[in-house]
Amino acid sequence: MFEIIGKGITKRLSPGKGEHVTKFFIFIVILLSITSCATKKNVLYLNDLDVNKTDTFKWSDFSIQSGDIVSILITSDSPELSAVYNVVPPQQPGGMQGDMMNIRGHLVTSEGFVTIPVLGSQKIKGLTLERAQNQIQNELIDKGFLKNPVVICRLLNSKVTVLGEVRSPGTYTFYENNMTLLQALGLAGDLTIKGERKEIRIVRIEDGIQTYGSIDLTKKDWFTSPFYFIKPNDVIIVNPNISKVKASGIIENPGNFIGLLSVILSTYIIIKNL
Numbered sequence: 001m002f003e004i005i006g007k008g009i010t011k012r013l014s015p016g017k018g019e020h021v022t023k024f025f026i027f028i029v030i031l032l033s034i035t036s037c038a039t040k041k042n043v044l045y046l047n048d049l050d051v052n053k054t055d056t057f058k059w060s061d062f063s064i065q066s067g068d069i070v071s072i073l074i075t076s077d078s079p080e081l082s083a084v085y086n087v088v089p090p091q092q093p094g095g096m097q098g099d100m101m102n103i104r105g106h107l108v109t110s111e112g113f114v115t116i117p118v119l120g121s122q123k124i125k126g127l128t129l130e131r132a133q134n135q136i137q138n139e140l141i142d143k144g145f146l147k148n149p150v151v152i153c154r155l156l157n158s159k160v161t162v163l164g165e166v167r168s169p170g171t172y173t174f175y176e177n178n179m180t181l182l183q184a185l186g187l188a189g190d191l192t193i194k195g196e197r198k199e200i201r202i203v204r205i206e207d208g209i210q211t212y213g214s215i216d217l218t219k220k221d222w223f224t225s226p227f228y229f230i231k232p233n234d235v236i237i238v239n240p241n242i243s244k245v246k247a248s249g250i251i252e253n254p255g256n257f258i259g260l261l262s263v264i265l266s267t268y269i270i271i272k273n274l
Contacts, residue, residue, distance in 0.1 A: 061128040061129065061130065061177060061178070062128070062177075062229075062231040062232060063125075063126050063127060063128055063206075064108060064112075064124050064125055064126065064127055064128070064129070064132060064155070065108065065125065065206070065207065065232070066108050066109065066110045066111075066112060066125055067107070067108060067110075068107075068108045068155055068157060068232070069105035069106065069107055069108075069155070069156040069157040070105055070106050070108060070114060070124070070129075070132070070153055070154070070155055070156065071104055071105045071106075071152075071153065071154045071155075071156050072086075072087075072105075072106055072114070072116060072132075072136065072151065072152075072153050073086060073151070073152040073153075073154075074086055074116075074136070074140070074146070074149060074150070074151050075149070075150045075152075076146040076147060076148055076149045076150065077147055077148050078146070078147070081145075081146060082146055082149065084117055084118055085116060085117055085118055085119060085140075085145075085146075086117070087104055087105070087106065087117065104156075105156040105157075108124065108125055111123070111125075112124065112125025112126065113125075116136065118145065119136070119139060119140065119143075119145065122135065122136055122139065124136075124153075129153045129154065129155065129177060130153075132153045133151040133152065133153045134151075136151045136153075137149050137150070137151045154175060154177075155175070155177075155232060156175070157173070157232070158173065158174050158175065158179075158232040158233075159171050159172065159173050159174070159232060159233060160172055160174060160179070160184045160187070160230050160232075160233070160234050160235075160236065161233075161234070161235045161236065162184060162185065162187065162188035162236045162238070163235065163236070163237050163238070164195065164237050164238035164239055164240070165191055165192045165194050165195030165196070165238045165239065165240050165241075166185065166188040166189055166190065166191055166192065166195065166238055167188065167189030167190060167191075167192060168188050168189040169188060170188065172184070172187040172188070174187070174230075178229055179229065179230045180228060180229055180230065181200070181202070181215060181222075181227060181228060181229075181230060181236070183230070184230045184234070184236060185200075185236065185238075188236075191238055194240050194241055195238045195239075195240065195241060196238065196239045196240060196241040196242075197216070197217040197218050197241075198216045198217070198218055199214055199215075199216065199239060200214070200215040200216075200217060200236065200237070200238060201213070201214055201215075201236070201237040201238075201239070202214075202215065202227045202234055202235070202236055202237070203234065203235040203237070204227070204231060204233075204234050204235075205233060206231070213225065213226070213227035215227055
């Protein structure tokens with residue numbers, strides 16, 4: 001092995017020195033490979049799921065809160081009679097679908113009431129949508145207003161915010177009563193390869209109380225978690241995985257990169273001069 005000293009001048013290295021240098025660079029390559037790679041188990045969802053087994057999980061519906069906008073549709077055997085109980089928005093030009101949905105809905109007051117034409121005030125705060133439907137339906141029957149009424153309640157301003165290592169972070173509106181965490185992540189385009197799948201954080205506020213949850217998407221035990229189903233105004237946070245953090249610390253921080261390079265060069269010079 002030869003070392004170039006100057007133009008036209010070379011110096012023969014002893015086999016021992018060349019061997020040390022070669023081993024050193026092999027060690028550096030292996031070290032960088034180990035610290036930068038991610039295992040398959042860290043990326044795949046539900047690694048421990050038995051596809052041949054069927055599990056049944058019971059989900060709990062969310063309850064109506066103050067500030068919610070609830071659509072209340074009332075129908076019966078007499079469409080003309082039931083029409084007066086429904087909120088009809090004024091005719092507006094296109095392009096205002098979201099606003100129209102809010103106008104069509106009933107705002108739940110701070111005391112928990114909504115006002116239904118003819119029927120009057122109904123307290124629905126704290127009720128699930130199904131219980132609110134039954135309450136209004138029974139009220140219409142008990143007061144003799146309608147025969148065989150059908151009441152359909154739906155939340156119009158359900159939003160979920162997804163932040164961090166997803167393809168399209170942002171706030172999304174949803175109308176399903178039982179949206180799951182995976183569906184919410186799907187709205188944001190799923191996690192990037194740099195997202196930490198073992199610690200999805202969820203922030204939830206109900207009745208002024210803030211709670212937190214942590215979900216490991218690589219396991220199935222979170223199916224029984226209270227955070228399996230998304231509730232209105234949940235915030236989902238996907239932090240970067242350790243590979244992204246290490247890469248950010250070395251490459252994106254020039255000081256760290258220069259420091260690492262200095263250590264490598266110093267070690268090389270020491271070994272070379274042995």
